[in-house]
Amino acid sequence: MAKASPRTPTVPDRPPCRLYLITPPIIPDLDAFAAVLDQALAAGDVAALQIRLKPADEATIRHAVAVLAPVARRHEVAVILNDRPDLARATGCDGVHIGQEDASLAEARRVMGPDAMIGVTCHADRDLAWDAAEGGADYVAFGAFYPTDTKETVHRPSPELLTVWQETVEVPCVAIGGITVDNCAELARAGADFVAVSAGVWRHADGPAAAVRAFNRKLNF
Template identity: 65%
Template sequence: MAQPICRLYLITPPRLDDLAAFGRTLAHALDAGDVAALQVRLKDQPDDIIAAAVDVIAPIAQARDVALIMNDRPDLAAKLGCDGVHIGQTDASYAEARRIVGKDRMVGVTCHDSRHLAMEAAEAGADYVAFGAFFPTTTKDAPARADPEILTIWQETMEVPCVAIGGITSANARGLAAAGADFLAVSAGVWSHADPGAAVRAINAEIAAGLADRG
């Protein structure tokens, strides 16, 4: 039986007013511990602002073998050379996103607390499905609250990786890793910390403990 895996999936803050400063903070955070992916999530920002952010962020992430994922916008993911796109239920359809980004980029799909939506996405070809929110979050409006049991059931029945999202910090990461998440998506739990690098280390330690609990 394959060894269970759970890794950190970072999401940018919703605004980056000082790109140079964030670049330094990002490098510090990524150097602090294992991070699988970084999602560029700049809500309601114009395309040129998003492109400028990617210009700064992409080299930092790619130098550390961290996948760069664009939120919501398959067109920008393809245009800016990102490694993939993450779409919500009200964004482009999976089929449309796949057509735009091509077969070699990742497409992840938000599925809230619905195994039905997740199975539809997985069967269509999604590279991962995301469940949440698991905890209260101020980073985005969360229409549903998910139970960790959905991760366990998914892990036992499906091969497509699942991402847990919503209010995740070092204080609650262990239970989600133990429940069966393949990735923990974190934003404020790292960037709102006084030392984002310390937050990355702490979350990775809790992930390791959760994986030990999972056996």
């Protein structure tokens, strides 16, 4: 992914928006979930899988990465760990996603190394996103765009934020928060490079594989 720099007036058409999966916060049966994940990733294009378990101790996180990362890699899907650069590095993840209350971007880069993918939560704040982009983040995440019960949220950006970002900055942006098959196309059209989805896939009425197929149809508008 490109580092921070302003876009030029002659930026070519951007590629289609892609799906970025986030695990459920609690996975009671990892082996069963791994089988469901395998089916979901086989159903269509997925750019990344973020392993986000809350609450979870270090042993639980390590075990989850050990079980789920090989599934993702069979499908050439990047493995991102939430919050913990140290564990991301130790478990061989492709990258880490950090929030504003987690390790600093500089610390995450120091721990992960120059080639790892690092994403930063920026809520609805373009200044935070610009600082992250200038600091070497590989992507910035905005949200929550819609109500969600996956995590507590207080920020509600407008899709216009994605449009402004897409028109002015090269670093990719991820839209997150309450995203479903029914509303994802709005965010893709607004300028999201990726849509991050958890419940919208895992709780889909027709199952996760059907959800991935449906998201792919809607995102390739």
